[in-house]
Amino acid sequence: MGNCLCVKESIKVNGRRYLIREKLGEGGFSTVELIEDALTHKLYALKRITCHSQADQKVALAEVEYHNALRHANIVECIDSDLIGAPDLMGNRTSQVLIVLPYYRRGTLHDDLMRRQKAGTPIDEVVVLTMFRSICEGVQCFHTARPRPLAHKDIKTANILLQDDLTPCLMDLGSVSRARIEVNNSSEAQQLQDEAAERSSMPYRAPELFTVESHCNIDERTDIWSLGCLLYAMCFYKSPFEAVYERGDSVALAVISGIVKFPESHQYSQELLGLIKSLLRVKAEERPYIDWIIGTVDELINKSSGAV
Structure with missing residues (x-):
């Protein structure tokens, strides 16, 4: 069948490139996608939180902080995170907080x-x-x-x-x-x-x-x-x-x-x-x-x- 990785959409988180495989879920202001590390081919879940204002962004970044502060075997681990863009209500621009999480194939x-x-x-x-x-x-x-x-x-x-x-x-x-x-x-x-x-x-x-x-x-x-x-x-x-x-x-x-x-x-x-x-x-x-x-x-x- 050949290798079709070249046509997959990709995204960078802290300079590391991931290939987007499929959408796993969607919430009010966030989506979760199945991603694949472009180098190791390991699968992860990517949570993208869209922020329309500085207040939204503060809440989203707090989520990352809680992940980093609460390290426990029964709390999902934050593997990496990144902030892209800056929200501007007047200019109709948004930012995105990206959170890389482990992928659980069994689901919820x-x-x-x-x-x-x-x-x-x-x-x-x-x-x-x-x-x-x-x-x-x-x-x-x-x-x-x-x-x-x-x-x-x-x-x-x-x-x-x-x-x-x-x-x-x-x-x-x-x-x-x-x-x-x-x-x-x-x-x-x-x-x-x-x-x-x-x-x-x-x-x-x-x-x-x-x-x-x-x-x-x-x-x-x-x-x-x-x-x-x-x-x-x-x-x-x-x-x-x-x-x-x-x-x-x-x-x-x-x-x-x-x-x-x-x-x-x-x-x-x-x-x-x-x-x-x-x-x-x-x-x-x-x-x-x-x-x-x-x-x-x-x-x-x-x-x-x-x-x-």
Whole structure:
């Protein structure tokens, strides 16, 4: 067939040339493409973030900074990054922040769950717990960050990449920000509510972020709610609030009600269901912190594995 690399579009990141193979995904202001190193032929994923203003660019560059600061086996690694151009609203010019990431051919946890749902092959409980523990370790890296704790703020199955051996990695750090926020007035409350609406997916969003009170404290337990939705999805394919979202009904009302129903027929233990319920407490102060979750998951793994 011959070599057709000469006709492929290419892009340079910090002087290193990559060939663009195909588009993998697209978001509001970003695209993800499969790229190939022109020298080594190794495959990577390239995230391109289009910035229309200096504020957009600052947020995109912060994503790179979070990648570099949060080095962990269960957080996707930033291999390289670059900034191209300069945004200018008056001149209708944009810049692009380029982030080179590892390529996970297995795709996301969402992809895997959709395949499993179609085939009717749920994940074994020990595997669910083992994968979930790894995800929690990645989240722990955010929550124990210095000088101040961070929160991911958009934990969901579509933001978990899977290695070939099912090792999960948190991705998309564009929603990351400081975890602990003191809200002192209605303006600050509205700003936080708007940010949550823009950055966090509704079926995984914590109750306190749907209607932010004008005097309150928000902390990293917004992520704990999302982890509860995620663990539910790992067992039953989708967030407990996904059906409400798909019907077009009020997710906010469903979330604030705190009613979580489990399928009548399933293979999971009451202890695992109890863990899900403990994470999906409507009042944030009743939710556990990440260290407690990891300890509890360890106990469940030992019990499920038959350890004494």
